[in-house]
Amino acid sequence: MTQEQHFDVASYALGVLDERDASRFEDHLIDCPSCAIELESLLPVVDILSDVDADALVATEQSRRDGLMLKTMIGEVKRERRRANSRRLYSLAAAVVVFAMLSIGALFAGGQWLGSSDDQAPSQQAARSSKQLDPLPIAEGGTGLGGTKLPGEHLTGTDPRSGVTADVGLERKDWGTQVSFAVANIKGPLLCRLVVVRTDGASEVLSTWKVGEKGWGTAAQPDPLLLQAVTALPREDIAHLQIQAVDSKGASENLVRVP
Template identity: 80%
Template sequence: MTQEQHFDVAAYALGVLDERDAARFEDHLIDCPACAIELESLLPVVDILSDVDADALVASEQSRRDGVVLKKMLGEVKQERRRANSRRLYSLAAAVVVFAMLSIGALFAGGQWLAPDQGPQPPAQRSSKQLDPLPLAQGGSGIGGTPLAGETYTSTDNRSGVSASVGFEPKDWGTQVSFAVSNIKGPLTCRLVAVRTDGNSEVLSTWTVGEKGWGTAAQPEPLLLQAVTALPRADIAHIQVQSIDPKGTTETLVRVP
């Protein structure tokens, strides 16, 4: 008795075994109650199958397969339509954004075009809380007529030949110091020092001077800079422009006033 013979029950019931295999299964069936019981349970099914129209079954199976294909195809079409609708939606949204931007730009331009000509506006009042821009035409004249803000002083050192103009502008937070330096040759490292009325000093700014210098034949324009300090104007005795060598030794180039 082999395992294959146990698997032949359905085939035997349906009559698909050849004569040799059918005879072998019948010999096995005599000694195998399990296969006999299984064969008995399959006989009603065999009777039902004998009444089935084979051609109709094949046609039904073909229709079922075609229905699956049709359903899959419809699903693909549905997804494609969704993707197409999404693309149309995105395109429509982009068009709306562009149209809105163009409309806002047109309104802004129209506002500019339709706004009445108010003529030249008066200059804004200078605030004591902000730095004044450089140069300032409203202040006193410094070196070569260079405009500086506030109380302006100019000095030239006879030894170094360096000239400097300084403008002091009192602010709520201290003093704005605008200064112009001329006839100074480099290379140099310089600094601006505020000397207080009590004799102490404070470095306000540092900078370098190139080989062309400032206020020279090679560089006619004066150097125009700006610094700030918390010191009130009344506490500043004078300003010094100093040079610093690599060893840290300083030399006063000009004092203002």
């Protein structure tokens, strides 16, 4: 910014620039937040000067020459302040200041958003997953483990080797199938998953969860584990479901199949 442009701030605020210089300064003002802020700070002073009684002020001046100059300046300010472009001055200054502040704020906030976007994604995904694993509400349908009513078509299965029992409710939806299931006589610690096997033999993991030491449907924890999951598969494409245990190396073992 040049010294001349600094002087132009006061001259523009007082309205003493000719049309060419005023237009040149306005072009500069759009790209210079510093001048815009300085202009905004001068506006109250210009308001005060426009209400000053020039004749009374000149009477107090020591020099007639200085008094005449001051009188001329104040008179010019009064005339310019009454012009319609005074409204444009306020609007332009305010707009540029707001633009400058928003630009600085956007740069600061943008850095935070970019930095936190990746950190938030896992927590949001976890929240969505946990929502699918909420306890089942009481609904019309077949009576399952622990007296729970599973919605939709009711299926059940017990594995003679593992002793795990599972009840499943398959409910048809416009978007696929909702799977509600209850698991009992399962002991931990285990990492488990629900797998749907399609009629063409392909499989899909619908949900995963952990089983603590007390287990579910056991003497230590009599209540069955109640969960929900969803799949885009229509009911007629589902052959059966499996509950599997997964070890630390990713190997799986079938605990129960339904039906």
